[in-house]
Amino acid sequence: MTVRHDGLTVEWLGYATVRLASEDTVVYFDPGRYGVLSDEWSPDDEDLHHPPGQDYRPEDGDIVCVTHIHHYDPDGIDRVASEDATTVAFEAIDEQAGQRGLLPLAELPYEVITVGMKDSLTVGDVPIWTVPAYNEPDGPHTRPDGTPYHPDGFGCGFLVELDGTRVLFPGDTDVLPGHRAIDVSIFFPPIGQRFTMDRHEAARLAATIEPDLVMPVHYNTFSTLSTDSRAFAADVASAGVPVVLDEA
DSSP states (O other): OOEEETTEEEEEEETTEEEEEOSSOEEEESOOOTTTTBTOOOOSSTTOOOOOOOBOOOOOEEEEEEOSGGGOOHHHHHHHEEEEEEEEEETTHHHHHGGGTOOOGGGSSSEEEEEOSSOEEEETTEEEEEEEEOOOTTSSSBOTTSOBSSOTTSEEEEEEEETTEEEEEOOSOOOOGGGGGOOOSEEOOBOBSTTSOBHHHHHHHHHHHOOSEEOOBSOSSSGGGOOOHHHHHHHHHHTTOOBOOOOO
């Protein structure tokens, strides 16, 4: 399903993959993994609401943003990136790509810009800012021994301004104090509980920052990311914030 908002089109393509497009520019966030773009994904629980897997290869992306190693998928990038695309990737990805048998960023056939957690840049005429993304030590989204799934310095989120509309893709993260001060029109919170903010935390954040549209992502790809998206939508809507579920 394609959602239109403020002159932009937005789609959740599965897992964490989001397509954002203006009339002239296409931006992707965290494309691929688990076969969501190669028609290999299938649910491990038939009750999970999630976009269907598809053989997706538009090769239309002008900018491809990658938050951290868990969402670094060279095949996914290849499927969405245009020939002259720019990939904006968190700097720590290269430290871990070899351990996972993945192509180094420098070997991608596109311009690659690496970023830290608090950077600003402009790609073409698109302003981009990075924001911290991590789980709090000993917080609710950690392993049994208390270590975070996403420690501080492991990844980032992205704030992108496309044709004057600001979009927040926070990445795999808890709700952090800085999130509450961000002025944003479209918000893509992860709500798949275990590894990131859960639906309750994301709904409270949406109520605080009051975006013009909320579209949740990063949930129901597999059972450990299962959540009640309809309850999330009801909570957000009850706070007077527009929300849409792009699940089919």
